[in-house]
Amino acid sequence: MTTAEKRVGAIANFVDERTGAAGWVKKSLNKVFPDHWSFMLGEVCMYSFIILLLSGTFLTLWFDPSQREVIYDGVYEPLQGLKMSAAYASTLDISFEIRGGLLMRQIHHWSANIFMAAIVAHLLRVFFTGAFRKPREFNWILGIILVTLGLVEGLFGYSLPDDLLSGTGLRITSAIIQAIPLVGTYITFFLFGGAFPGVGFIPRIFTLHVLLIPGIFLAVITIHVMLVWYQKHTQFAGPGKTEKNVVGHPILPVYMAKAGGFFFIVFGVTAFLSAVASINPIWLYGPYTPGQISAGSQPDWYMGWLDGLVRMAPPWETHAFGHTVSWNILIPALIVPGILFTGMALYPFIESWITGDKREHHLLDRPRNVPNRTALGVMSITFVMISLINGGNDILATAFDLSINQIMWFSRISIFVLPPLAFVITKRLCLSLQRADRELVLHGKETGRLVRMPSGEFVEVHEPISEQKRFILTSHEQPTPLVLEDIDSRGVRRAGTLKNKLRVRLSKAHAVAIPKVTAQELKEIEHH
Amino acid sequence: MRTVSNEIESIKDPGPAPHVLRAADVNPRSEKRAEQQVAILFALSGVGSLLLIYSYVFIANDVFIFIPVMGNQHAQQLGLGIGMAMSLFFLGMAAIHWAKTLMSETEVVNHRHEFRSSDEDREDFIKTVKEGVAGVQLGRRKLIKRSMAASIGLFALPPVLLLRDLGPLPKKQLETTNWKSGTRLVTDPGDRPILASDLEVGSVVQVLPAIAESGEKGEHPERLLSDIAKDPVLLIRLRPEDFNLTPEKLAMTHEGIIAFSKICSHMGCAVALYEQTTKHLLCPCHQSTFDVTRGAKVIFGPAARPLPQLDITIDAEGYLIARAPFSESVGPSYWERNSQ
Structure with missing residues (x-):
């Protein structure tokens, strides 16, 4: 043992004998x-x-x-x-x-x-x-x-x-x-x-x-x-x-x-x-x-x-x-x-x-795999951004030679119109990205290389993606919507039916997704 | 209640991709080079610290240097800042470069456990709590329970009460200003009384109520900031035919001179922007716009009430005075305000 090690050891010993910290610190360092x-x-x-x-x-x-x-x-x-x-x-x-x-x-x-x-x-x-x-x-x-x-x-x-x-x-x-x-x-x-x-x-x-x-x-x-x-x-x-x-x-x-x-x-x-x-x-x-x-x-x-x-x-x-x-x-x-x-x-x-x-x-x-949540987030960002733009309406008006009144009316209207629009667009984008993921797993990535077939037809060569990447793109869960019965097992209507209806509807919207590729599908395509 | 679609067969986990060794792991020359790079980064950090010390000790406070794009810069501030930035930034870069190129980088797997306690632990916990609560015997000791509740309730009051002396009660302070009948209008700044003929058509002047010279020992009493927060008035002179006012409001003007509180009826900012061509007053805080010709009626923005108008006339010497105090509170709204 070197002297430095001895000195550190002595300090550690002093602390540990009074606190028992070694066990905890060891666990934390790992x-x-x-x-x-x-x-x-x-x-x-x-x-x-x-x-x-x-x-x-x-x-x-x-x-x-x-x-x-x-x-x-x-x-x-x-x-x-x-x-x-x-x-x-x-x-x-x-x-x-x-x-x-x-x-x-x-x-x-x-x-x-x-x-x-x-x-x-x-x-x-x-x-x-x-x-x-x-x-x-x-x-x-x-x-x-x-x-x-x-x-x-x-x-x-x-x-x-x-x-x-x-x-x-x-x-x-x-x-x-x-x-x-x-x-x-x-x-x-x-x-x-x-x-x-x-x-x-x-x-x-x-x-x-x-x-x-x-x-x-x-x-x-x-x-x-x-x-x-x-x-x-x-x-x-x-x-x-x-x-x-x-x-x-x-x-x-x-x-x-x-x-x-x-x-x-x-x-x-x-x-x-x-x-x-x-x-x-x-x-x-x-x-x-x-x-x-x-x-x-x-x-x-x-x-x-x-x-x-x-x-x-x-x-x-x-x-x-x-x-x-x-x-x-x-x-x-x-x-x-x-x-x-x-x-x-x-x-x-x-x-x-x-x-x-x-x-x-x-x-x-991945945000695209939960379209509803992602859309809600973008909707909120849109709301805050419109407010922020209106917070600088005087600066914007002078910088871009606009009318303050017009910027204000733009904000007043778009604070109601744009956030819901952002929701819809984001949700669509998420689903498109899911579709793109599905394509990527099934057919691989585009190489940009065109090949002419003997029949005269042109096709683009696709290159399969790595196993790891395939797993990353498909390992998420895809939830199914909730099913809530209005009538319980004894034939009595559940209390709070309206609440349940709302919950079922929201859960249905939440579960919208492009089906991810299954092992079965991948096997089928590989046999072609 | 919930079914998970993963009952369909998912693609299997292929396990992590094989570990790729870094250049410094296999090539002694790369290793040497990485070591040197880390040392250079540490050295750059040292240079930054020296620059900071040099700037602090040797650059005088009044030296400016010209730097392209940035223009004239205060040399000491720039030297201190750049020195400090270098000394910190390169220290960080050195540590990270060291970690990324030379320190062992094997990934480790830790296991997770559910956070929920075991059933025995939970039962034990409930038992312990129940025993503890039973030991207090609150159920049986009704008298103690009630007196305790009452005393805790009372106990909550003193902390609130102790904050009472933070400030005075509002009383009538929000309803009153220093404008009384007969108060002279004086310029701000300058404190000079104003003749009606001093104002040309189209001009705007900020005025305050004249302070009575009755201060003890003939001292000129000071205006408090809280007075300046409610007293300022804007005098605007238009051609009398430009007004579009009710007879009562027209009677409050003097030869085309109209006086409004400068304190915005929305949130109390100073309504400082006057546009001569449109005869509009604009508050720079939230862009409430008031039409001077129509008694400062709100024509745009969030303000809900016109700016209060001050009734003005002239005294025997021809100076502008207030004929009466404001008939309503100036400034932003509040619960006790009677706005009808």
Whole structure:
């Protein structure tokens, strides 16, 4: 034994005699992680979160989260002598007087955007491949909690500098809270410490932004990752892979090296973006004052779709019995997002109710093999994209010389028309892709080589695909629709017949598929 | 209830394709080369760290360098950023290149087990819980049960109550502004009173209510931001014949000068964009559009109410003043707002 080995051995012995960790660590180091590029999306989320913690801590060393009014006397000449909040002035100082301060601010803002983008991409990957199915429903719900928290955390974060743009965002936030029937006015006055903009909001959201929400994030992310660890990662179907195993690289050394290396790559790319691409140049916006505004006021992209919904809302308000209910705010800003996020959280249970499938699933679906789910996903993406486009309608109008009113009417109509259309088209596309898979398994791939037969006929030569590929294309299950009897065994009509009818119909729609190639069919074609 | 179509015969699992060895596994020269590549990547990371240190210590804060495409760049910020990016990125690349070319890459198979506990474990669990609950004897101790429920209910109230002092009650704050009858309109910024003749047809001015000079010791009292969140008014002068107003609203104008709250009736943004040719006011937040000639009637967008109009006239010296406070709340709607 070398001295180094002896020393490590002594430390390991010390720890193990007090914790018995060796057994558990050994088991954990043998854990296997399957490889697929899309599994790295969740990693990007986690790494961005770490980058956010590091760069955010750096910023807190100089940031002064106070709405106390100061006169700016820093190095940035255009704003010298202006009244502003201490929050805004200290953000200017971080940007201009602290070496590396601007870089850290940009790293923080860029990684927040990357964090949210990676969360959305990861969520879509999990949705389209059916990774949320039993036994992973808890983790799906934790994911929905994380994306919701991310929206709030991001809004608070870009509001902290108290510049003209983010102040406008807070004005809108306060109007949304104020629109809540019965309690809205009181909640706004309490949160803001008085009439808008109040004196308390910036310091309060600072505490939420740097302590409470990151704390919740940390806890939820830990459970999220530990569940992945404990339940073992899902894998795509393929030769040698079953519902009962998991095939991949063990933690030590390959996975550890790759994942660790990937963290530095994500950090490096974020730093590069922050070095060359300006983000949120608050010194151009000026300090916040409620009487002013800049044209083209835009939230960050992950809030942009909500703003787009608010923009396209019809001018509806109810005035009755001395009270006002602002449907033009409540519907787009609270009710619709509430329905969307609740629906998203419940989706695993809705799908298993429709299919009647209560088994565990560890093999991922190819999106084309579950046309209904895929179509629903594309439908939701379409909905959000239209909202996002409308959220930037003023920018689009100026950039492309269009009329804002026309873009708004386009959005108002297409928010109802395009999502269902996207559903139908996606479902058709999925079925076409299934048909293509079937062709590929039965007749092989086209080689582009034309051969003239003795009869004068031209045919294209097809090359059979590998056995492995054939298996990949046919190993999925094709569900059959549920059959529910309206009358039970004793001749009594089942309760909730309408519910059952709906379930049967949905399950029928869910089971639409192009029959996959069976071994029998393949044998027949090979004998020709 | 559920039948699975896999009762038909599926294509058999052929097992994984044979393991392909990498160049570095079989060829010592490739192995050597891969090793050198990893070392170069680590070295590049080191160069990045050095660049960062150099930029931090030796580049002054006011140096700008010209870079094609990007234009003039702050040299220190760029040096710090590129240095940091290199030092991180190449560290990651080195680790991954090492893992992909040289570390053992055999795939391993782990087995999965159903998560459901065994039946004995479940029965044991239920038994333990039942015994534990029985030990508490809640069923028999009605008095304890009720007093506990009551005290837990009460216990929930203090945390909510403790948040009461976060802010004042709204009272009438949302209904009132600093506009009283006789308040002079003063320019924002500048705080100068305005003569009707100062405004030309087609011009727009942002005004605030003049602050009474009655501050103690003759001090000029400051405007609070919460005042600026509800007081701003836009003065617009049109030709009197351009108006298309009810007689009451027309009486609130003065010689073609009309005054509206600048705070959007939708979500409270500043309605700052005025288009002279159409005489429309547009809110840049959600594009609610108000027609000035028709008393700021909403002609487009999500706002549901016109901008409140301020009744203006002139005082003895000819300066513009408010004849009366706003007759309705300015800004966004809220539950207690009486909008009828």
